[in-house]
Amino acid sequence: MNELISLPSAILFILSIRGLNSPRSARFGNLLGIIGMILAIAAVFVFIPFPRLPVIISAMAAGGIIGIISGQKVRMTALPQMIAAFNGLGGLAAVFLAAGETIAGGTGYFTSSIGLVIGALAFSGSMVAFAKLQGILPGRALLFPFQHVLNLLLATVVLILFAGFVFYREEWMFWYLTAASLLLGLLLVLPVGGADMPVVISVLNACSGWAAAGIGFMLGQTLLVITGAIVGAGGMILALVMTKAMNSSLWQILLGGAAKNAKSAAPGRETGNARSGSPEDAAFIMENAQSVIIVPGYGMAAARAQHALKEMSVLLRQKYRVRVRFAIHPVAGRMPGHMNVLLAEADIPYEEIFEMDEINRDFAETDVAYVIGANDITNPLAETDPSSPIYGMPVLNVSAAKTVFFVKRSLASGYSGIDNPLFYRENTVMLYGDAKEVTEAVVRELEK
Amino acid sequence: MSEQLIIFILAAFIGYFVVRGVTPALYSPLMSVSNAISGIVVLGAIGMTGFAENIFVMVCGLIAVFLASVNMFGGFAVSVRMLEMFKSKRKKQ
Numbered sequence: 227m228n229e230l231i232s233l234p235s236a237i238l239f240i241l242s243i244r245g246l247n248s249p250r251s252a253r254f255g256n257l258l259g260i261i262g263m264i265l266a267i268a269a270v271f272v273f274i275p276f277p278r279l280p281v282i283i284s285a286m287a288a289g290g291i292i293g294i295i296s297g298q299k300v301r302m303t304a305l306p307q308m309i310a311a312f313n314g315l316g317g318l319a320a321v322f323l324a325a326g327e328t329i330a331g332g333t334g335y336f337t338s339s340i341g342l343v344i345g346a347l348a349f350s351g352s353m354v355a356f357a358k359l360q361g362i363l364p365g366r367a368l369l370f371p372f373q374h375v376l377n378l379l380l381a382t383v384v385l386i387l388f389a390g391f392v393f394y395r396e397e398w399m400f401w402y403l404t405a406a407s408l409l410l411g412l413l414l415v416l417p418v419g420g421a422d423m424p425v426v427i428s429v430l431n432a433c434s435g436w437a438a439a440g441i442g443f444m445l446g447q448t449l450l451v452i453t454g455a456i457v458g459a460g461g462m463i464l465a466l467v468m469t470k471a472m473n474s475s476l477w478q479i480l481l482g483g484a485a486k487n488a489k490s491a492a493p494g495r496e497t498g499n500a501r502s503g504s505p506e507d508a509a510f511i512m513e514n515a516q517s518v519i520i521v522p523g524y525g526m527a528a529a530r531a532q533h534a535l536k537e538m539s540v541l542l543r544q545k546y547r548v549r550v551r552f553a554i555h556p557v558a559g560r561m562p563g564h565m566n567v568l569l570a571e572a573d574i575p576y577e578e579i580f581e582m583d584e585i586n587r588d589f590a591e592t593d594v595a596y597v598i599g600a601n602d603i604t605n606p607l608a609e610t611d612p613s614s615p616i617y618g619m620p621v622l623n624v625s626a627a628k629t630v631f632f633v634k635r636s637l638a639s640g641y642s643g644i645d646n647p648l649f650y651r652e653n654t655v656m657l658y659g660d661a662k663e664v665t666e667a668v669v670r671e672l673e674k
Numbered sequence: 675m676s677e678q679l680i681i682f683i684l685a686a687f688i689g690y691f692v693v694r695g696v697t698p699a700l701y702s703p704l705m706s707v708s709n710a711i712s713g714i715v716v717l718g719a720i721g722m723t724g725f726a727e728n729i730f731v732m733v734c735g736l737i738a739v740f741l742a743s744v745n746m747f748g749g750f751a752v753s754v755r756m757l758e759m760f761k762s763k764r765k766k767q
Contacts (some may be wrong), residue, residue: 239711241747249760274706274724285736297751319741326734438715445718452685457708459689495761561703570759
């Protein structure tokens with residue numbers, strides 16, 4: 227009977243993700259997810275002995291208030307670390323449940339260990355990701371000697387303790403397993419650099435799902451198993467989409483994110499002078515253009531230039547009848563889909579926003595590409611230079627546009643540490659300065 | 675156990691196909707929605723707290739209720755906020 231009650235919730239959860247097929251059905255989908263959750267919780271409350279209810283409800287209320295307030299307050303640029311933090315807490319909940327089961331003398335040694343290990347990895351890994359994104363730890367790849375050997379050793383220790391606990395059932399092994407798993411999560415995420423964060427966050431998201439599934443096995447609760455499996459599969463798909471967009475692999479990022487940085491090409495290979503221009507030049511060329519494609523990167527969001535960008539696109543479209551579109555690279559931002567949310571926050575209609583595959587051919591027929599706070603995702607070396615660390619990564623084909631504007635602080639290279647030959651080309655104009663200030667200056671010119 | 679393994683694998687397949695259909699523009703809301711529904715561990719936590727015969731077990735369960743609730747409510751709150759942004763522009767256009 228208990229099992230049957232979980233069926234509607236499971237279906238509602240599936241529909242809630244299904245709703246994300248399009249922005250139109252997404253909000254309804256989310257509502258279905260909330261209803262599914264309420265049903266599931268109500269069904270469990272029925273069985274709980276009455277005297278225990280107040281304390282459970284208070285714990286839920288406390289967590290709920292903290293969750294809702296932080297969810298309401300978070301800035302959209304800080305969204306990735308918020309998601310990382312939530313993931314981590316979900317993982318930690320799994321750890322406490324596995325611990326509780328072990329203290330209670332439960333017999334599901336294998337299943338509780340799975341929930342424990344994955345939950346602990348999700349927790350400590352997410353905390354490191356959070357600290358990196360929040361700027362508490364440096365965002366670049368943190369390297370230490372014998373990293374791979376140490377990680378391999380630690381992973382082996384985790385496996386041995388896992389097997390040991392399953393076969394010998396000594397409680398001390400459980401606590402050592404907890405500690406080793408927590409440490410492993412820490413060490414796995416520490417070496418990952420900022421631009422690989424979209425992948426790591428997706429993997430951690432998957433882990434929180436699998437941890438839930440593991441706890442479901444342990445407690446024999448089908449709904450946890452189903453939901454955990456769906457979330458786990460979803461997180462892995464996102465991770466694969468992201469790695470594909472970086473021409474990388476999960477192994478490369480989790481094991482060798484470090485190695486990639488080390489062999490970055492010697493700077494200054496492409497010599498020549500970059501041409502710099504003023505916001506007035508940019509405004510003049512864009513208002514006489516027929517088509518403009520704006521390419522935002524994380525630097526745009528960091529400078530909070532979204533609203534200026536929105537004003538610029540509205541002016542160009544309404545005052546000068548220019549066709550304005552936005553082109554988004556799959557790994558622009560710090561988590562999957564991050565740039566879309568940032569542009570949505572600035573009220574830029576999603577009909578004007580295009581994914582890389584949809585728009586890449588159109589650069590050849592466009593007059594102006596306005597690249598703001600992005601670098602590596604436009605670098606033509608990814609297509610032409612096999613020795614480049616980003617060789618093979620799909621990039622936005624901005625060089626095909628008649629004129630390319632780069633809004634940038636300086637000629638400095640991007641995250642991957644390689645020079646961008648686009649800067650030195652005839653039809654490229656550099657607009658030096660803060661992304662927001664430059665765009666605001668362009669807007670003032672357009673208003674004249 | 676084996677029955678649940680079958681359920682797990684089938685559910686993973688459903689997850690795979692459903693998530694494949696999600697439009698890339700909504701990947702961030704996808705993460706926060708899946709984040710929220712993975713807060714489903716709260717069911718296990720409620721059960722553990724409710725039927726604990728030992729104070730330590732009950733404390734573990736309660737902490738898990740609290741943590742999973744942050745995850746769940748927070749995830750839904752962020753999703754609602756994000757999806758609200760994606761909605762607002764259809765009216766204006």
